[in-house]
Amino acid sequence: MTERIAQIKQEAQAAIAASLPAEERAATGKAANEARKALETAIAIREEELAQGELDRRLQQDRVDVTLPADPLPQLGRLHLITKTRREIEDVFIGLGFNVAEGPEVERVYYNFDALNHAQTHPSRLMTDTFYIKPTDDIFDPQTLLLRVHTSPMQVRAMEGQPPPLYIIVPGRVYRPDSDATHTPQFHQIEGLAVDDDVTLADLKGTLLAFARAVFGEQREVRLRPHFFPFTEPSVEVDVSCFNCVDGIDKNGNRCSLCKGSTWIEILGAGMVDPNVFEYVRDRGYDPEKVQGFAFGMGIERIAMLKHGVPDLRMLYDNDVRFLEQF
Ligand code: 2U9
Numbered sequence: 001m002t003e004r005i006a007q008i009k010q011e012a013q014a015a016i017a018a019s020l021p022a023e024e025r026a027a028t029g030k031a032a033n034e035a036r037k038a039l040e041t042a043i044a045i046r047e048e049e050l051a052q053g054e055l056d057r058r059l060q061q062d063r064v065d066v067t068l069p070a071d072p073l074p075q076l077g078r079l080h081l082i083t084k085t086r087r088e089i090e091d092v093f094i095g096l097g098f099n100v101a102e103g104p105e106v107e108r109v110y111y112n113f114d115a116l117n118h119a120q121t122h123p124s125r126l127m128t129d130t131f132y133i134k135p136t137d138d139i140f141d142p143q144t145l146l147l148r149v150h151t152s153p154m155q156v157r158a159m160e161g162q163p164p165p166l167y168i169i170v171p172g173r174v175y176r177p178d179s180d181a182t183h184t185p186q187f188h189q190i191e192g193l194a195v196d197d198d199v200t201l202a203d204l205k206g207t208l209l210a211f212a213r214a215v216f217g218e219q220r221e222v223r224l225r226p227h228f229f230p231f232t233e234p235s236v237e238v239d240v241s242c243f244n245c246v247d248g249i250d251k252n253g254n255r256c257s258l259c260k261g262s263t264w265i266e267i268l269g270a271g272m273v274d275p276n277v278f279e280y281v282r283d284r285g286y287d288p289e290k291v292q293g294f295a296f297g298m299g300i301e302r303i304a305m306l307k308h309g310v311p312d313l314r315m316l317y318d319n320d321v322r323f324l325e326q327f
Contacts, residue, residue: 100168107153125140150174244256
């Protein structure tokens with residue numbers, strides 16, 4: 001378009017010049033140039049005036065009276081009970097000297113099962129207990145990808161990454177094909193691992209007692225019951241003394257509904273790290289003859305439900321604001 005205008009201008013100039021006698025051409029050209037300059041200057045001045053006028057109009061229109069009261073704040077959000085509980089638990093262990101480590105939710109069979117001393121025949125390897133990324137993959141191939149069933153793979157990665165002493169907790173999402181009042185296909189865990197050259201089961205019990213008292217009240221006691229986990233030996237389940245009753249009777253004189261009158265409530269699993277687990281990271285400084293470790297694992301939802309009397313796990317995931325805003 002601009003090319004076309006330039007062409008027309010050139011043709012017009014040529015036509016005017018051709019129509020003038022030779023002696024008038026210079027004076028006419030000079031006069032035409034001066035006229036053009038005068039027009040251009042007048043246009044520029046007018047443009048500036050219009051722009052200034054527009055600015056003045058906008059400033060006037062958008063004026064804010066800073067003396068007026070502010071609009072009321074919109075309904076503020078809040079942290080979800082699971083996030084709050086996770087942070088509360090993290091803070092307890094940070095206070096005891098643990099570091100927080102996080103890892104991938106999509107894991108390899110190697111980290112999720114093999115390096116955690118799960119036998120090839122362990123039932124949780126089956127498709128009924130684990131979400132595999134590709135259903136056609138070989139579930140016994142160490143490289144096969146899955147959604148982690150616990151946060152434990154990260155403890156193996158942490159040991160690969162740094163020599164002992166190691167004191168870590170690993171919070172995060174985990175996945176299992178379960179769905180009912182006490183199970184959702186995705187839930188949250190916090191696991192802990194302490195490895196040093198003088199770690200004992202007594203250290204584990206003392207650590208978990210400090211945790212139980214910080215979260216459930218300073219009057220709490222803990223007890224350990226024998227159990228089995230592939231990655232720990234010995235393994236234990238850990239109960240906390242009930243915080244809802246005295247001797248199994250609640251404040252209304254009825255049998256306590258929380259502990260079912262037993263005075264104990266199961267809160268987590270734990271144990272001493274099985275030496276077979278250290279074999280997988282022996283070359284990173286974890287000689288099972290020289291180091292010992294304790295480990296524990298808990299469901300964040302379970303801790304939140306116990307502490308706040310939430311009757312059904314699914315309430316944590318329904319996103320009903322009337323429930324969520326109580327916390
Ligand atoms: C390494 C070595 C040992 C982690 C542990 C548990 C016991 C446990 C469950 C509680 C309820 C998971 O949420 S839950 O289903 N966990 O009972 N977890 S010991 O032991 C480890 C982990 C990593 C390298």
